[in-house]
Amino acid sequence: MTHWLNIPADTDFSIHNLPFGIFSVGKNSPRVGVRIGDYVIDLEQLRKFGLLAVPRNVCNQANLNAFINLGKNKTSAIRLQLQEWLRQENSPLKRYFNQAFHPIASVKMHLPVKVGDYTDFYSSLEHATNVGKMFRPDNPLVANWKHVPIAYHGRASSIVVSGSPVIRPKGQIKPADSAVPVFSPTKEMDFEVEIGAIIGKNSVLGQSISTTEAESYVFGLVLFNDWSARDIQRWEYQPLGPFLGKNFASSVSPWVVTLDALAHFRTETPQQDPEPLPYLAFEGKRNFDIELEVNLIPQDKQAYTISRTNFKYMYWNIAQQIAHHTINGCNLKIGDILASGTISGQKPDSYGSMLELSLGGKQPIVLDSDTQRAFLEDGDTLIITGFCQKDGIRLGFGEVSGKIVASN
Amino acid sequence: MTHWLNIPADTDFSIHNLPFGIFSVGKNSPRVGVRIGDYVIDLEQLRKFGLLAVPRNVCNQANLNAFINLGKNKTSAIRLQLQEWLRQENSPLKRYFNQAFHPIASVKMHLPVKVGDYTDFYSSLEHATNVGKMFRPDNPLVANWKHVPIAYHGRASSIVVSGSPVIRPKGQIKPADSAVPVFSPTKEMDFEVEIGAIIGKNSVLGQSISTTEAESYVFGLVLFNDWSARDIQRWEYQPLGPFLGKNFASSVSPWVVTLDALAHFRTETPQQDPEPLPYLAFEGKRNFDIELEVNLIPQDKQAYTISRTNFKYMYWNIAQQIAHHTINGCNLKIGDILASGTISGQKPDSYGSMLELSLGGKQPIVLDSDTQRAFLEDGDTLIITGFCQKDGIRLGFGEVSGKIVASN
Numbered sequence: 001m002t003h004w005l006n007i008p009a010d011t012d013f014s015i016h017n018l019p020f021g022i023f024s025v026g027k028n029s030p031r032v033g034v035r036i037g038d039y040v041i042d043l044e045q046l047r048k049f050g051l052l053a054v055p056r057n058v059c060n061q062a063n064l065n066a067f068i069n070l071g072k073n074k075t076s077a078i079r080l081q082l083q084e085w086l087r088q089e090n091s092p093l094k095r096y097f098n099q100a101f102h103p104i105a106s107v108k109m110h111l112p113v114k115v116g117d118y119t120d121f122y123s124s125l126e127h128a129t130n131v132g133k134m135f136r137p138d139n140p141l142v143a144n145w146k147h148v149p150i151a152y153h154g155r156a157s158s159i160v161v162s163g164s165p166v167i168r169p170k171g172q173i174k175p176a177d178s179a180v181p182v183f184s185p186t187k188e189m190d191f192e193v194e195i196g197a198i199i200g201k202n203s204v205l206g207q208s209i210s211t212t213e214a215e216s217y218v219f220g221l222v223l224f225n226d227w228s229a230r231d232i233q234r235w236e237y238q239p240l241g242p243f244l245g246k247n248f249a250s251s252v253s254p255w256v257v258t259l260d261a262l263a264h265f266r267t268e269t270p271q272q273d274p275e276p277l278p279y280l281a282f283e284g285k286r287n288f289d290i291e292l293e294v295n296l297i298p299q300d301k302q303a304y305t306i307s308r309t310n311f312k313y314m315y316w317n318i319a320q321q322i323a324h325h326t327i328n329g330c331n332l333k334i335g336d337i338l339a340s341g342t343i344s345g346q347k348p349d350s351y352g353s354m355l356e357l358s359l360g361g362k363q364p365i366v367l368d369s370d371t372q373r374a375f376l377e378d379g380d381t382l383i384i385t386g387f388c389q390k391d392g393i394r395l396g397f398g399e400v401s402g403k404i405v406a407s408n
Numbered sequence: 409m410t411h412w413l414n415i416p417a418d419t420d421f422s423i424h425n426l427p428f429g430i431f432s433v434g435k436n437s438p439r440v441g442v443r444i445g446d447y448v449i450d451l452e453q454l455r456k457f458g459l460l461a462v463p464r465n466v467c468n469q470a471n472l473n474a475f476i477n478l479g480k481n482k483t484s485a486i487r488l489q490l491q492e493w494l495r496q497e498n499s500p501l502k503r504y505f506n507q508a509f510h511p512i513a514s515v516k517m518h519l520p521v522k523v524g525d526y527t528d529f530y531s532s533l534e535h536a537t538n539v540g541k542m543f544r545p546d547n548p549l550v551a552n553w554k555h556v557p558i559a560y561h562g563r564a565s566s567i568v569v570s571g572s573p574v575i576r577p578k579g580q581i582k583p584a585d586s587a588v589p590v591f592s593p594t595k596e597m598d599f600e601v602e603i604g605a606i607i608g609k610n611s612v613l614g615q616s617i618s619t620t621e622a623e624s625y626v627f628g629l630v631l632f633n634d635w636s637a638r639d640i641q642r643w644e645y646q647p648l649g650p651f652l653g654k655n656f657a658s659s660v661s662p663w664v665v666t667l668d669a670l671a672h673f674r675t676e677t678p679q680q681d682p683e684p685l686p687y688l689a690f691e692g693k694r695n696f697d698i699e700l701e702v703n704l705i706p707q708d709k710q711a712y713t714i715s716r717t718n719f720k721y722m723y724w725n726i727a728q729q730i731a732h733h734t735i736n737g738c739n740l741k742i743g744d745i746l747a748s749g750t751i752s753g754q755k756p757d758s759y760g761s762m763l764e765l766s767l768g769g770k771q772p773i774v775l776d777s778d779t780q781r782a783f784l785e786d787g788d789t790l791i792i793t794g795f796c797q798k799d800g801i802r803l804g805f806g807e808v809s810g811k812i813v814a815s816n
Contacts, residue, residue, distance in 0.1 A: 116524075116564060116565055117564050117565050122648060132647070135647065142646045142647055144580075144582075144643055144644060144646065147580060147588070147589050148580055148589075148644050150644070150647075150648055150651075151648065151651050152560065152561070152648040152649050152651055153560070153561035153562060153563055153651070153655065155525055155561055155738060156524060156564070157524055157525050157613075157738070157739050157744070158613055158737075158739055160613070167614040169737055170616070170735055170736060170737075171736045172552075172555060172556055172685060180555065180682065181552075181555050181556075181685065183685050183686070183687060205565075205566055205568070205657070206575040206656075206816065207816075208578070229736070232736065235552055235556070236552060236558070237647070237648075237649075238550045238552065239540070239543065239544070239550055239558075239649070240558055240559070240649040240650065241560045241645075241647070241648040241649020241650070242649070243558075243560055243561070244732070244736040247561065248736040248737045248738050249613070249737075274588070277589065277591050278591070325652075327577075327578055327579055327652065328577035328578060328637070328655070328656040329566075329575050329577055329578075329656045329657075330566055330652065331565050331566055332565070333565050336565070408614065408615075
């Protein structure tokens with residue numbers, strides 16, 4: 001593939017990607033953009049110049065919801081058109097380069113969607129087993145796990161874009177040696193490596209979505225960090241699930257990578273045994289081979305890679321998650337996020353949370369001669385990156401990052 | 409109190425109430441209204457006639473969020489002004505009666521708010537104990553319950569207004585005599601009597617709200633029915649809490665009764681022992697004496713009263729729920745709903761769910777000589793009503809109703 005724009009060879013934002021996001025420049029209001037290399041293409045400008053046939057009040061919005069609501073036929077066509085124009089020597093984009101191409105260093109990125117509901121799944125067998133051992137030594141993998149794609153509702157209001165600081169939450173913690181809880185900032189601040197699916201089509205309350213239709217309801221994927229306070233979570237989570245141990249913040253990467261872009265990186269779902277109920281049966285390659293890396297940067301230090309894992313390990317795929325989520329008639333809306341649950345691999349260096357990496361804090365990971373971590377400390381920056389690479393084609397998600405700020 | 413409008417003596421919508429809601433007439437678009445007796449006062453019309461000094465695009469909206477965003481100072485003043493005008497013989501409202509007063513029979517009611525996040529608490533000691541005995545005979549009241557106002561995040565997208573049909577959900581059920589789950593419509597369709605608090609002010613991510621400030625974040629209350637499929641819930645809820653057993657539908661009453669209107673019905677919170685942590689300490693009367701009644705109407709039958717309970721029984725009050733919800737920095741937004749959790753009293757005829765009334769289905773309740781119910785059947789209509797009465801003052805919530813429709 002040739003093109004007229006200078007695009008770094010190893011970029012996540014190759015011509016194969018072209019993800020959508022919300023950006024602003026200076027004091028201008030946020031709008032829809034497409035990332036290519038180190039530039040953001042301004043879709044509102046392209047519309048104004050007559051290159052993009054979309055209604056007003058779509059590309060000049062502070063979230064992608066109206067854009068997504070155009071429908072996949074339309075948004076996929078826009079992406080393909082841009083791809084074509086980026087390849088053409090005689091491209092109409094060249095004419096508007098100064099007005100419509102913003103250097104990435106000059107823009108501010110925003111939360112890509114207005115999130116209606118956020119659902120967090122628990123779809124990694126390795127993670128469920130690792131965590132289960134710690135929370136329930138006598139019953140690590142609950143009997144329903146291989147039948148039910150377990151999930152719970154998370155908090156939508158506290159989802160923030162990559163780069164937002166994360167304040168260490170306070171709450172009730174029950175020390176093992178105390179009969180009663182104490183009040184404290186969390187001592188077990190953690191991250192969770194996840195992928196979030198952004199819903200791209202409204203479904204109807206009372207109607208289920210089959211695994212065959214399911215992916216038509218997904219606009220694209222983002223990196224997702226489900227920040228967790230383990231000590232708060234441990235004390236509160238029975239019997240109704242996690243609440244304050246999770247809902248203080250979740251971070252997402254700003255660029256939504258479309259399923260179109262990811263088509264080349266489809267892969268098989270791991271063998272499911274026992275066979276799930278018929279409504280969860282599916283055909284085709286429904287997992288995605290996305291390499292994930294976790295880097296921890298202690299205050300004034302370098303980055304240390306603390307985990308490498310892959311989205312392809314997930315036991316339950318997105319099509320199954322959607323079929324399950326709607327089997328009872330629950331409706332999905334544009335902008336909803338379905339997060340995968342922590343993505344852990346089988347080996348200890350592929351675990352997707354501090355809880356697993358440090359064995360519940362009992363075995364801190366060593367970063368350098370004078371730095372180790374059981375959980376995250378104030379001043380730590382945690383960065384998750386994700387990319388796909390195969391047959392000389394590479395594309396990625398950029399990153400989702402967050403710095404831990406002391407409790408106020 | 410005298411007034412010039414004919415208001416039925418026993419109405420829930422007395423001059424002491426004046427709740428806000430969203431209504432439409434014929435094919436006109438939905439707008440903000442205030443209920444008085446058998447009429448709805450059209451606030452958009454009052455604005456057009458110059459009686460209401462509010463910006464455009466507030467009273468002509470399909471939800472109350474923009475109206476609530478005016479702030480309590482403003483919305484309380486509007487309510488008091490209407491109250492005064494309804495009492496004055498020389499009232500400016502009389503002039504616009506035909507244009508601004510709609511008979512309740514002529515309007516359609518809508519969901520009052522756009523719900524960002526919906527949180528369901530679990531704040532009745534009696535309910536938690538009753539249900540705990542059935543779900544966990546060995547551990548009915550989890551050790552955290554008297555320390556933590558337990559809650560989980562529910563589904564916002566499937567919240568519907570009173571009168572909306574409720575389709576019997578399908579899903580995974582594990583029969584006691586089977587090692588594996590089966591797929592079936594729920595056989596344990598249930599309701600839960602709750603009160604929902606509508607959030608009236610945005611809070612800031614990372615900042616907590618004290619019990620003293622908490623009620624300033626509440627616009628008003630509604631009746632709330634947290635429909636539940638017990639067999640689906642029982643199989644799925646470990647370890648992350650209820651999901652498909654709940655998220656197929658929740659119903660709310662259309663009229664939001666303000667805390668101003670409810671001030672006369674404040675009452676003491678039950679004694680809390682052990683004393684909760686300091687951030688949950690509170691002063692003053694923070695519970696509300698709201699009588700609740702549950703009526704079940706089987707298809708083509710009369711109504712049977714199956715429970716009478718009271719919101720005053722709640723162990724944790726709304727101020728404590730808000731302080732807890734935000735102690736970790738989680739932010740609240742206008743339109744969010746904080747539901748109380750099922751409101752059960754101590755006596756069996758005051759239980760707030762079929763699960764409790766029928767002892768988990770083992771002891772069906774007898775409605776008449778040929779009708780009994782362990783759980784709800786297709787064609788059943790379930791109606792929850794709520795009102796306050798004291799010192800000759802009466803006001804109420806109207807009702808939240810829903811009819812069970814066969815699985816599709």
